[in-house]
Structures are given as structure tokens and as C-alpha cells.
Amino acid sequence: MSTATLPPPLTKKEFQTDQEVRWCPGCGDYAILSAVQSVFPELGIKRENFVVVSGIGCSSRFPYYMNTFGFHTIHGRAPAVATGIKAIRPDLEVWLATGDGDALSIGGNHTIHMLRRNVGIKVLLFNNRIYGLTKGQYSPTSEFNKKTKSTPFGSLDRPFNPISLAIGAEATFVARSVDVFQSHLKDTLKHAAAHRGSAFVEILQNCNIFNDGAWFNLTERDARSEHVIQLEHGKPLVFGKNRDKGIRRRSDGDIEVVQLGNGISESDLVVHDAHHPRPSYAFLLSHMEHREGFPTPIGVLRAWDDLPRYEDVMNQQIKDVVAKRGVGDLNKLLRAGDTWEVK
Amino acid sequence: MSTITEVPPVKSKRQVIDSAVIRFAGDSGDGMQVTGSQFTNTVALYGNDIATFPDYPAEIRAPAGTIPGVSGFQLHFSASEVYTPGDAIDVLIAMNPAALKVNVADLKANGILIVNSDSFAETDLRKAQVTSNPLEDHSLDKFRLFPVELERLTRRALEHLGLDTKSMGRCKNFFALGMCYWLYNRSVEPTVRWIDDKFKNKPLLVEANKLALKAGYSYCEATEAFQISYEIPPAHLSPGLYRSLSGNQALALGFVTAARKAGLTLFQGSYPITPASDILHELSRYKDFGVMTFQAEDEIAAITSSIGAAYAGALALTTTSGPGMALKTEALGLAVAVELPLVICDIQRGGPSTGLPTKTEQADLLQALFGRNSEAPIPILAPATPADCFWVALEASRIAIKYMVPVIILSDGYLANGAEPWRIPDESEIPLIPVKFASDPINFQPYKRDPKTLARPWAVPGTPGLEHRIGGLEKQDGTGNINYEPLNHENMVRIRAAKVAAVVQDIPDAVPVGDPEGDLLIVAWGSTGGAITAALQSGCAKGRKIGHLHLRHLNPLPANLGEVLKRYKKVLVPELNMGQLIWVLRAKYLVDAIGLNKIQGRPFKQAELEQKIEEVCGPREKSR
Numbered sequence: 001m002s003t004a005t006l007p008p009p010l011t012k013k014e015f016q017t018d019q020e021v022r023w024c025p026g027c028g029d030y031a032i033l034s035a036v037q038s039v040f041p042e043l044g045i046k047r048e049n050f051v052v053v054s055g056i057g058c059s060s061r062f063p064y065y066m067n068t069f070g071f072h073t074i075h076g077r078a079p080a081v082a083t084g085i086k087a088i089r090p091d092l093e094v095w096l097a098t099g100d101g102d103a104l105s106i107g108g109n110h111t112i113h114m115l116r117r118n119v120g121i122k123v124l125l126f127n128n129r130i131y132g133l134t135k136g137q138y139s140p141t142s143e144f145n146k147k148t149k150s151t152p153f154g155s156l157d158r159p160f161n162p163i164s165l166a167i168g169a170e171a172t173f174v175a176r177s178v179d180v181f182q183s184h185l186k187d188t189l190k191h192a193a194a195h196r197g198s199a200f201v202e203i204l205q206n207c208n209i210f211n212d213g214a215w216f217n218l219t220e221r222d223a224r225s226e227h228v229i230q231l232e233h234g235k236p237l238v239f240g241k242n243r244d245k246g247i248r249r250r251s252d253g254d255i256e257v258v259q260l261g262n263g264i265s266e267s268d269l270v271v272h273d274a275h276h277p278r279p280s281y282a283f284l285l286s287h288m289e290h291r292e293g294f295p296t297p298i299g300v301l302r303a304w305d306d307l308p309r310y311e312d313v314m315n316q317q318i319k320d321v322v323a324k325r326g327v328g329d330l331n332k333l334l335r336a337g338d339t340w341e342v343k
Numbered sequence: 344m345s346t347i348t349e350v351p352p353v354k355s356k357r358q359v360i361d362s363a364v365i366r367f368a369g370d371s372g373d374g375m376q377v378t379g380s381q382f383t384n385t386v387a388l389y390g391n392d393i394a395t396f397p398d399y400p401a402e403i404r405a406p407a408g409t410i411p412g413v414s415g416f417q418l419h420f421s422a423s424e425v426y427t428p429g430d431a432i433d434v435l436i437a438m439n440p441a442a443l444k445v446n447v448a449d450l451k452a453n454g455i456l457i458v459n460s461d462s463f464a465e466t467d468l469r470k471a472q473v474t475s476n477p478l479e480d481h482s483l484d485k486f487r488l489f490p491v492e493l494e495r496l497t498r499r500a501l502e503h504l505g506l507d508t509k510s511m512g513r514c515k516n517f518f519a520l521g522m523c524y525w526l527y528n529r530s531v532e533p534t535v536r537w538i539d540d541k542f543k544n545k546p547l548l549v550e551a552n553k554l555a556l557k558a559g560y561s562y563c564e565a566t567e568a569f570q571i572s573y574e575i576p577p578a579h580l581s582p583g584l585y586r587s588l589s590g591n592q593a594l595a596l597g598f599v600t601a602a603r604k605a606g607l608t609l610f611q612g613s614y615p616i617t618p619a620s621d622i623l624h625e626l627s628r629y630k631d632f633g634v635m636t637f638q639a640e641d642e643i644a645a646i647t648s649s650i651g652a653a654y655a656g657a658l659a660l661t662t663t664s665g666p667g668m669a670l671k672t673e674a675l676g677l678a679v680a681v682e683l684p685l686v687i688c689d690i691q692r693g694g695p696s697t698g699l700p701t702k703t704e705q706a707d708l709l710q711a712l713f714g715r716n717s718e719a720p721i722p723i724l725a726p727a728t729p730a731d732c733f734w735v736a737l738e739a740s741r742i743a744i745k746y747m748v749p750v751i752i753l754s755d756g757y758l759a760n761g762a763e764p765w766r767i768p769d770e771s772e773i774p775l776i777p778v779k780f781a782s783d784p785i786n787f788q789p790y791k792r793d794p795k796t797l798a799r800p801w802a803v804p805g806t807p808g809l810e811h812r813i814g815g816l817e818k819q820d821g822t823g824n825i826n827y828e829p830l831n832h833e834n835m836v837r838i839r840a841a842k843v844a845a846v847v848q849d850i851p852d853a854v855p856v857g858d859p860e861g862d863l864l865i866v867a868w869g870s871t872g873g874a875i876t877a878a879l880q881s882g883c884a885k886g887r888k889i890g891h892l893h894l895r896h897l898n899p900l901p902a903n904l905g906e907v908l909k910r911y912k913k914v915l916v917p918e919l920n921m922g923q924l925i926w927v928l929r930a931k932y933l934v935d936a937i938g939l940n941k942i943q944g945r946p947f948k949q950a951e952l953e954q955k956i957e958e959v960c961g962p963r964e965k966s967r
Contacts, residue, residue, distance in 0.1 A: 048809065064814075072815060084610065089803075092655070
């Protein structure tokens with residue numbers, strides 16, 4: 001095909017709608033919307049083939065602001081609706097916008113089942129650790145003992161770690177980024193877009209009204225490099241303001257934080273392998289943030305794309321049966337089994 | 344209607360009769376459903392009209408020999424038209440004391456009672472909580488009792504095969520079936536064919552079951568146990584090719600046909616639930632028809648995946664029963680709001696909550712009508728017989744696509760598992776279901792309506808220039824943009840209601856069977872139709888002016904229904920619930936209807952209806 005027949009590349013503007021964006025001023029969702037609108041035109045996919053599906057919550061207003069096909073469904077059920085779309089139209093590029101309450105509380109069941117089936121859906125989980133649209137109750141990712149409108153004496157639930165949960169469900173692509181790390185976020189979204197199976201991206205997002213500063217220890221300039229480790233496939237796990245700390249394997253299989261120097265060099269560190277078929281290593285990384293002195297990982301934890309997509313095997317099964325039996329003959333089907341003639 | 348109880352015993356070897364009701368009863372492990380289905384298949388193939396009533400416990404294997412473990416299968420077969428599985432039974436096969444205890448009350452006086460006498464030991468009686476042995480205490484004297492050593496005789500027939508005792512015991516139902524074939528002069532061949540196919544990879548079981556079947560037949564011939572046998576000639580059904588069909592099978596075939604006629608992929612999202620699961624089992628076999636079945640993680644995902652499939656352009660279906668229907672409630676509201684075609688089958692069962700999973704009831708009508716938040720009307724259809732489910736599946740699909748609405752089908756456990764002969768239509772007799780996907784981007788609006796049906800366009804993702812957003816939030820008509828303005832909301836609520844009301848243009852006027860006006864109109868819906876027809880034909884309509892109106896369309900109701908109700912002095916509404924249709928009729932038409940309500944997990948008996956009709960009509964006027 002000559003380049004002359006190609007339509008002009010799409011622009012960010014073409015993915016914006018005429019609808020007034022109704023998130024609170026200063027909300028992290030604006031940054032995420034901007035990143036997605038920037039990345040979509042770069043994917044080489046026709047605009048009509050994008051479908052953005054969402055559940056309920058602040059994040060789930062997302063489809064209204066994307067000039068694609070969009071379906072704002074009901075609370076928690078977006079993964080199931082999206083699964084139905086993909087089953088019938090595996091060719092469509094289906095993205096799902098969801099939040100910590102939508103995906104992990106009311107829709108937890110659908111989230112894990114979508115991931116274990118490896119439906120080819122890109123999931124953007126906006127994690128602000130709070131219920132925003134219902135005005136400030138704790139969420140399944142809120143820290144223990146959080147004081148909110150519904151928990152004036154502190155919450156009693158231990159939070160979910162979305163990344164661990166997704167890896168536990170054996171999601172084939174699991175990544176994390178941050179609303180304010182624009183270029184990292186765009187790169188992460190591009191990695192997700194390139195993945196054929198389920199791609200789960202947790203986006204740490206600030207709710208400046210009900211949970212302001214939830215991620216400041218990761219996003220503030222001074223704290224950032226000490227508390228965040230940026231994962232890159234094939235590169236050693238190094239972090240720290242002076243890139244002087246790293247993650248090393250211990251003989252018992254666990255990992256530890258080490259200071260570089262004094263005989264310890266980058267060659268002693270774990271080299272990040274996002275493509276490992278088994279999820280155990282990624283799970284180990286996902287737990288670092290719960291441990292004293294360990295950094296919080298961002299980037300692609302796991303990207304193993306050898307598992308067939310659910311919608312493909314669903315359609316393949318039909319093709320296989322048709323190949324074996326031929327296209328079904330309706331008259332034959334209606335007459336199946338024992339029949340008798342009345343004259 | 345003559346039955347075998349009127350036949351004088353002995354003398355002639357073979358007696359021609361019009362109809363019989365036979366019930367196989369045993370432990371849920373005794374294979375009673377298979378035995379009953381085989382007998383049904385054989386007499387149906389011969390040309391008898393049939394109606395069946397499988398009645399089995401919710402427990403897969405309750406403790407053997409106990410009352411809760413009793414499983415039954417009743418068949419009414421006849422040389423005339425059959426409307427019900429029959430009130431009282433002519434022949435009862437009881438495999439143990441528990442089965443005898445549960446079922447003997449329904450056996451007619453002088454009826455044939457075949458019992459497996461090998462299972463009437465002291466321990467067997469105790470398990471059934473029976474204190475004296477009914478085979479010895481003369482409590483069964485009014486029946487023609489045939490105690491048969493089913494286990495010992497079966498073992499003797501199979502002993503040379505080298506099977507273990509337990510496996511031989513499992514074949515005793517076929518021995519009993521063989522006896523029944525002799526009793527009604529039917530060939531064992533259809534069942535032999537079935538055994539060959541069913542156990543094709545287990546030659547020893549093929550041999551054992553065939554031997555047991557033939558041994559039962561020969562036993563009757565050799566011992567002249569019954570002294571008499573019966574012949575029920577073929578029924579005079581309208582000409583055509585027939586098969587036996589259950590309600591769930593009929594729904595499955597109906598949807599495959601609807602998808603073919605619409606040129607769409609059939610997508611079924613479902614979660615296993617009794618008594619609806621068989622539709623999923625059935626449809627999952629039809630991949631060669633492009634059918635996509637999705638066993639979802641729960642009832643909610645079952646319907647929401649179907650909504651996604653409908654959005655993407657499939658003929659979408661979700662199947663469930665009452666408790667699952669309750670879980671789907673919120674998603675039904677979404678389907679109403681986004682105006683996508685979807686068919687929901689609720690195979691009703693006894694409730695509330697888990698209730699009576701394997702027993703029938705009609706108590707989900709008000710749930711189907713109103714069981715959603717706010718104003719969310721949905722068209723509702725109800726099949727009247729097992730085979731009617733086929734045609735209702737087609738009609739529901741047609742309405743869903745034409746009006747861009749979810750449509751509910753209310754079947755029930757009795758229709759789902761019951762079977763009847765079905766005249767198989769030719770594919771060419773079934774009209775196409777027109778489907779129009781939007782494709783023109785010029786002036787495209789997601790909620791621009793067809794003036795006649797008020798349907799919005801079906802604009803599937805992937806269509807260039809039609810990018811748009813839909814969702815559960817209130818929207819502006821036409822553009823589909825989010826809109827919370829008071830008058831807009833009222834307008835949208837009224838449009839959605841008007842759209843469902845407009846379906847009435849595709850619904851024929853109500854025409855009662857029987858008298859078009861007069862003393863009594865019986866208004867009913869769903870699976871009660873057969874029993875009502877049988878009651879009216881039995882004579883209680885004689886000398887009275889009675890009409891029977893069986894409603895297939897429960898929302899919207901036929902346009903002339905109010906006028907029809909006024910033509911009769913009295914209106915009787917029999918239902919297997921506390922009075923739901925009657926509640927609607929009273930509210931909508933201000934008619935002082937009389938209810939007949941039964942909530943026992945079982946269908947109406949013909950006699951119950953006859954009694955109520957007599958009571959409501961009062962004594963006959965002499966002038967007639």
C-alpha cells in the first residue's frame with residue numbers, strides 16, 4: 001500500500017468531545033484524560049474502532065470526554081460489558097476507565113474474572129484511595145485507620161494492593177503510573193496498548209477535594225526518587241536520588257534493599273524481567289511498598305503476552321466446530337433426534 | 344375419555360383404550376427421569392399425543408430410600424388431544440416404599456401398581472418412615488398390585504455378564520420399562536437405539552441395559568403377569584413432521600432460529616441456575632450455528648456481558664430463574680436506559696429466595712413488570728406450552744430488535760421440563776427478522792427515533808462517523824447528551840413508556856376461546872393453559888357461556904382487553920401465585936375479577952379448575 005492512500009494521522013484534538021469536562025478543578029483525572037487523548041492518535045487505530053467503557057464514579061465519566069464510541073455502564077460492571085463487546089467484536093480496541101471503588105469493591109469479582117480470562121481489554125484504574133463522587137468515604141485502597149465521613153473513628157479494613165491483586169489473578173500485563181508523571185504515564189499507556197491480552201494499569205491519582213496528597217510521598221520532588229523505583233525491562237533495579245540503592249536477591253529467594261558501593265555494584269542487582277511467564281517475581285515486586293525501606297514500583301511489572309485472548313479462543317472454537325461440522329443447517333437442527341410423520 | 348380403570352379385568356388379552364396416565368417413581372438415583380423420557384419418546388414416536396410432568400427433588404442425591412429423595416416422572420399419552428399430564432394416574436411404578444408413600448394417593452382405584460418388592464425389607468420401610476409393610480397390610484387392596492422382584496430378576500438376567508451387583512442393580516429401571524412396554528404393546532426398539540447411542544463407549548453397559556429391558560418385556564409375556572395389555576392408537580394430530588420438545592429445548596431452538604432469521608450472532612450470557620441451565624447446555628452445543636455462549640462469573644455479569652454483546656451488534660440473550668432475575672435488576676434498568684435489544688428468560692420457580700428450586704410457580708410477574716428502580720417498563724411475553732416456547736423466543740427477539748428494548752420471557756419449571764409433540768416448521772415458513780444497523784454519519788444522532796416504533800438507531804462501534812456515548816445517566820432525546828433538566832427527564836420517561844406501549848401495534852387483539860360473551864371469562868397466562876382447556880372440555884362449560892382468554896402478551900396487554908372483559912358477567916383468574924395478573928387487571932380495568940390461587944410448587948389439576956368454575960358459575964339455568 002502506498003503512503004499516498006493512508007488517511008492523515010489523527011490528532012489529539014480529534015479525540016476531544018464537545019462536552020464540558022465536569023471534574024473538580026485540580027483533579028488528577030484531567031492529566032490522565034490528556035495523556036490518553038495524546039496516546040490514542042499515535043496507536044494507528046481508526047477512531048471508530050475505539051470503545052471506551054466505564055462503570056460508575058468520577059473516573060467513569062471518562063467516556064463522555066473521549067470522541068470515540070463510549071459506554072458509561074453501571075457500578076462495577078464495566079469489565080463484563082466490555083467482555084461482551086470483545087466477544088462479538090474482537091477487532092475493536094476496548095479501553096476501560098475505572099476507579100478503586102468501582103473495580104475493587106463493587107466490581108471486584110468482574111475485575112478478577114476479566115483478568116484470569118485474559119480478555120483483550122486495557123484497564124485504567126484511577127486509584128485515589130477514596131470515594132469521590134459520593135463525597136468522601138474510605139475505599140478498598142484507603143490506608144488502615146483512615147478517618148473519613150463514614151469512618152470518623154478510623155477505618156478497620158486492610159487495603160487492597162491493586163497491582164498484587166491483578167498479578168494474583170494472573171493478569172498478563174500489569175503496570176503502574178502516576179497522574180502527574182505525564183511522560184511516564186504516556187509511555188506506560190503505549191506499553192499497555194501494545195499488549196494483546198488484558199492490560200491492567202493502576203494510575204495513582206490525586207483527589208484534591210477528598211483525599212489531597214494521598215500520593216505526595218511519591219510525587220513531591222524531594223521524596224520522589226527515594227520512594228519510587230522505576231522499572232524498565234532488562235535494566236537493574238536501581239533507585240535513590242543519587243541512584244545509589246538497589247534491589248538484590250537473597251539466598252532464600254526474597255529480595256532486599258542494598259546500598260551500592262563497598263563492593264556492591266549494579267551487576268549484583270536484580271535485572272528486571274517483565275516478560276517472565278510466571279507471576280511470582282512480579283508479585284514479589286508488587287509487595288515492596290508494604291515493607292520498611294523499600295520503594296514503590298512504577299512502570300511495567302509484568303508483560304507476558306503468550307496467552308491467547310479470551311475473545312480469540314471463543315471465536316476460534318466456533319470456527320473449529322464449523323470447520324468440522326460445516327455451517328449449521330437449521331432444518332436439520334429442528335428435525336434432530338427422533339421424529340415421526342403424521343399424515 | 345375412557346381410561347383403563349373402566350376396563351373389566353382379565354378376559355380379552357388386548358384392550359384398545361383412549362388414554363392413560365403413567366407415573367414412574369423412585370429414588371433420585373434410580374433413573375426415573377430417563378425411564379420416563381424413554382417411555383415418552385417411544386409413545387410419541389408411535390403417534391400418541393403427550394404431556395409430561397417430571398418432578399424431581401432439589402437434592403442431587405438425598406439419602407437413598409428417603410421421602411426427600413423421591414423423583415417422579417408422569418406421562419399422559421393418548422389417542423386424542425392431550426392438554427395436561429393428568430390429575431390421577433392409571434399406572435404407578437414405585438421403586439421403593441418412599442416412592443409408594445409419596446405417590447399412591449394419586450393412583451386411581453383399580454389402577455395398576457407395580458412395586459419393586461425387593462426394596463420392602465425392614466430397613467427400607469424405616470427409611471421411608473413406614474411402620475407396617477404396605478405389601479402385606481391390605482392398605483393397597485383397592486389397586487391391582489403387582490409386586491415384582493425387580494432387583495433379583497434383573498440380576499438373574501445379567502448374571503452371566505460379570506458385572507458387579509451394584510451395576511446390575513442400576514439396570515432395574517430398564518427391566519421396569521420393559522414391563523411397561525409390554526403392558527402398552529409398544530416396541531422396545533426406540534429405547535434399544537437410545538441405549539446403543541448413550542453407552543456407545545461402554546459395550547458392557549449397552550449389553551446389560553438392553554438385556555434388562557428385554558427381560559422385563561419377556562417376563563410379562565412369559566408369566567402373563569398382567570393378564571391384559573392395552574393399545575392406545577395414534578392421535579389425530581394435524582399433518583406434519585413431529586418431535587417431542589421440552590420448553591427449555593424449545594427456547595434454545597427458538598433463539599438459534601431467531602439469530603439465523605435476523606442474520607446476527609446469538610450471544611448468551613448466563614450463570615447456572617435451576618431450572619434454566621438446560622438452555623445454556625443446549626445452546627452451548629450449537630457452535631456450528633455461530634452461537635456464542637458465555638458462562639459468566641455471576642448473574643450480573645451474565646446480563647451485562649449480554650448488554651455489551653447487544654451494543655456490539657449481537658442478538659443478545661440472558662437466561663435465569665427468579666433469584667437470578669433479582670440480581671439482574673439494575674442491569675435491566677441500564678438496558679432500558681440505553682435502549683438496546685436484549686431478551687431475558689426467567690424460568691420461574693417457587694420462592695421467595697432460594698425457595699423451591701425444582702418446583703414450578705408463576706410468582707415473578709410483578710417482578711418482571713415492576714422490579715426495577717424508577718420508571719423502567721419492559722415488554723413481557725409468556726409461552727403457554729413447552730413447544731410454544733419456540734415461537735415466543737422468536738417473537739421476543741423480533742420485538743427487541745424492532746423496538747430497541749429489552750424483552751422478558753416468563754416461562755416456568757413446568758414448561759421448562761415438560762414435553763409435548765411439536766409439529767416441526769420448515770425454515771422457510773418462518774419470516775425474516777429485519778435488522779438495520781445505522782451507517783450514515785450525516786445528521787446521525789444516537790437517540791433520533793423512528794416515528795412509528797420510537798426505536799433509536801442501532802449504531803454499533805466500528806462504524807465510521809457514528810462515534811457517540813451512551814450510558815445510564817439521563818440524556819437528552821436525539822443527541823443523547825447528559826441532561827438533568829426537569830422537563831427533559833419527564834419527556835424521556837414518557838418516551839420510554841410510549842415506546843413499550845407502542846409494541847401493542849404488533850400484538851393481535853384478544854380473542855377468547857369458547858363463548859365470545861356470556862357468564863364467565865377465564866383469563867390466564869403461561870403454563871396453566873392446558874389444565875384450563877382440559878377443564879372446559881370436560882363438561883363444566885356445558886350449558887354455560889364460558890370463554891377462555893390465555894394471554895401471551897403481558898406487557899403491553901392486547902388493545903381490546905378492557906372491552907373483552909366487559910362482555911362477561913364474571914372474570915376468573917387462575918394463577919400459580921397469590922394473585923398477580925388479577926392485581927394488574929383490577930388496577931388497569933377496574934374489573935372485580937375472582938382469583939384461583941395455588942402456591943404448592945405444582946401445576947393446577949384439571950379437577951381444581953372444574954370445581955372453581957362450578958363454584959363461580961353456580962347451578963346451571965334450566966332454560967339453557
